[in-house]
Amino acid sequence: MNIILFGPPGAGKGTQAKYLVKKLNSYQISTGDILREEIKKDTDIGKKIINNMNEGKFVSDEIVNDLLKKHIFDKEKKNKLIFDGYPRSLNQAKNLDILLKNSNQKIDYIFYLNVNKDTIVERIKKRKILEKRSDDNLDTILKRYDTYIATTKPVLNYYSKNSNFHEIDGSMEIGQITAKLEAFLNV
Numbered sequence: 001m002n003i004i005l006f007g008p009p010g011a012g013k014g015t016q017a018k019y020l021v022k023k024l025n026s027y028q029i030s031t032g033d034i035l036r037e038e039i040k041k042d043t044d045i046g047k048k049i050i051n052n053m054n055e056g057k058f059v060s061d062e063i064v065n066d067l068l069k070k071h072i073f074d075k076e077k078k079n080k081l082i083f084d085g086y087p088r089s090l091n092q093a094k095n096l097d098i099l100l101k102n103s104n105q106k107i108d109y110i111f112y113l114n115v116n117k118d119t120i121v122e123r124i125k126k127r128k129i130l131e132k133r134s135d136d137n138l139d140t141i142l143k144r145y146d147t148y149i150a151t152t153k154p155v156l157n158y159y160s161k162n163s164n165f166h167e168i169d170g171s172m173e174i175g176q177i178t179a180k181l182e183a184f185l186n187v
């Protein structure tokens with residue numbers, strides 16, 4: 001089963017993805033984590049993207065699409081993909097369709113965790129203390145939210161008419177969101 005967790009930064013996609021990975025014996029495909037790993041390892045890509053990430057700007061579709069590819073074609077991960085933070089633009093959504101088609105896969109569920117801006121700001125301020133992410137300061141949070149509204153939210157129209165699209169109130173407690181996901185997934 002392949003699942004997309006969609007929503008603004010701070011919606012709880014990562015938390016729920018980690019839960020689903022265990023529950024469904026799947027793999028979390030977090031492009032944020034994949035990119036942070038490139039920075040940590042100080043690769044050529046890492047050097048290119050560090051400024052954009054720290055400023056809350058998107059990394060180019062070209063780089064992200066390329067890094068994603070090997071995960072989709074990884075035989076072990078086939079039909080066990082939990083997307084967290086991808087796709088984030090229409091270009092990425094269309095790229096994902098092509099990669100899935102070429103690897104004989106499809107998306108089974110798209111969950112939209114809908115959260116308002118004030119809740120996001122509060123949550124990310126708390127996360128900053130716990131995870132010490134360099135892109136979790138207030139300026140960057142607001143910038144990331146604006147980018148989400150301008151570039152990522154249009155992806156909703158691309159998916160929202162699909163019968164496998166489900167909206168969940170992301171302002172609920174973690175356990176309540178998990179329970180909703182489990183109900184949709186029947187697990």
Ligand code: AMP
Pocket residue numbers: 009031032033035052053054056057058059060061064084085086087088092135144
């Ligand atoms: P996240 O961990 O999902 O909040 O992502 C952290 C940062 O990584 C974002 O603010 C972007 O700079 C970058 N990033 C993560 N995923 C993508 C993506 N799909 N497209 C472009 N940039 C991304």
